[in-house]
Amino acid sequence: MNFITTNIRLPEDEYLKLKAEAANKRKSLAAVIRDKITTDKDLSQTEIENIMADLDRIAKRNSKKLKGWNSLQALREIRDEN
Secondary structure, three states, X not given: OOOOOOOOOOOHHHHHHHXXXXXXXXXXXXXXXXXXXXXXXXXXXXXXXXXXXXXXXHHHHHHHHOOOOOHHHHHHHHHHHO
């Protein structure tokens, strides 16, 4: 695999979290970042179920705060503005 070197800017707190994760996993910072941005990861059924459960909890929490808000209407308004 050929690698290309690039520079990115990260908020300091995110950088420190990534550095700590790299140290804990005994990996380089670059390896941790590559792992996070790789899109071809195979998720186990348990991981998928956990993600879906998290999304369901978030949706329920949001629905309590957004009663009466019509997301479809909002999307149409955004679309029609342009």
